[in-house]
Amino acid sequence: MKAVATSLALPLRQITDPGFRAPLLKGLGLSILAFAGLAFLADWGVGVLAGGEGWLATLAGLLGGALVLVLSVWLFVPVLLALTSLFLDDVAEAVERRFYPGLPEARGASLAAQVWAGLRMSLRLLALSLVILPLGLVAPPVGVVLFWAVAAVSVGYGLFDGVAQRRLPVAEANLLRRARRTEVLALGGALAALAVVPVANLLVPVLGTAAMTHLFHRRADGTPAPRA
Numbered sequence: 707m708k709a710v711a712t713s714l715a716l717p718l719r720q721i722t723d724p725g726f727r728a729p730l731l732k733g734l735g736l737s738i739l740a741f742a743g744l745a746f747l748a749d750w751g752v753g754v755l756a757g758g759e760g761w762l763a764t765l766a767g768l769l770g771g772a773l774v775l776v777l778s779v780w781l782f783v784p785v786l787l788a789l790t791s792l793f794l795d796d797v798a799e800a801v802e803r804r805f806y807p808g809l810p811e812a813r814g815a816s817l818a819a820q821v822w823a824g825l826r827m828s829l830r831l832l833a834l835s836l837v838i839l840p841l842g843l844v845a846p847p848v849g850v851v852l853f854w855a856v857a858a859v860s861v862g863y864g865l866f867d868g869v870a871q872r873r874l875p876v877a878e879a880n881l882l883r884r885a886r887r888t889e890v891l892a893l894g895g896a897l898a899a900l901a902v903v904p905v906a907n908l909l910v911p912v913l914g915t916a917a918m919t920h921l922f923h924r925r926a927d928g929t930p931a932p933r934a
Contacts, residue, residue, distance in 0.1 A: 708928035709921055717916035720804060729796040733912035740785045759918045786901055787828045789911045794868050797915040806923050815871040823867055831860035839892045854898055863893020865918040893921055
């Protein structure tokens with residue numbers, strides 16, 4: 707797991723780089739807007755339920771602000787994957803320029819193939835999150851574990867596919883992901899855990915993309931292994 711630890715640490719060394727700062731600030735701003743939007747929608751939903759009658763309205767009223775926060779954090783992970791697609795190239799290029807100079811121009815899967823793969827992953831995570839959500843409200847400990855497991859797979863696979871498909875066709879990227887499944891899931895699990903931590907989750911789209919770019923370019927022992 708040395709490659710995972712190295713991949714998580716290296717993005718922190720690049721925060722002050724001018725080429726990395728722009729996508730970081732853009733990602734931070736978009737994350738804040740997305741989280742605020744989710745909080746507004748969750749608050750609106752709780753208000754609608756609390757304004758009715760019966761046990762559901764009573765439950766919504768009791769949960770109140772706590773439910774708003776839980777819903778916002780819960781649904782932020784699928785939004786995270788959608789956000790990364792907006793500046794993945796900028797982040798990956800900044801990482802490669804500093805740590806892996808001399809690489810040829812990225813010529814992987816077509817933009818349409820990358821967008822379609824990312825959309826499918828985001829929709830899959832959103833659907834699974836909504837299925838798990840009721841269980842999380844009824845049995846929070848079980849829901850948290852299930853949500854983290856789903857998020858670890860989705861974030862790990864989603865980010866790795868996005869990074870790998872910049873330089874490899876979709877089929878080759880999938881094969882590489884399967885070969886490095888343990889590392890991808892370990893990094894995905896760490897990022898999924900950060901994604902539910904307020905404030906830290908706002909930096910996950912950019913720092914997570916950078917970390918996955920490092921993982922793609924490194925061997926299991928953490929040493930660089932530049933790819934075409």
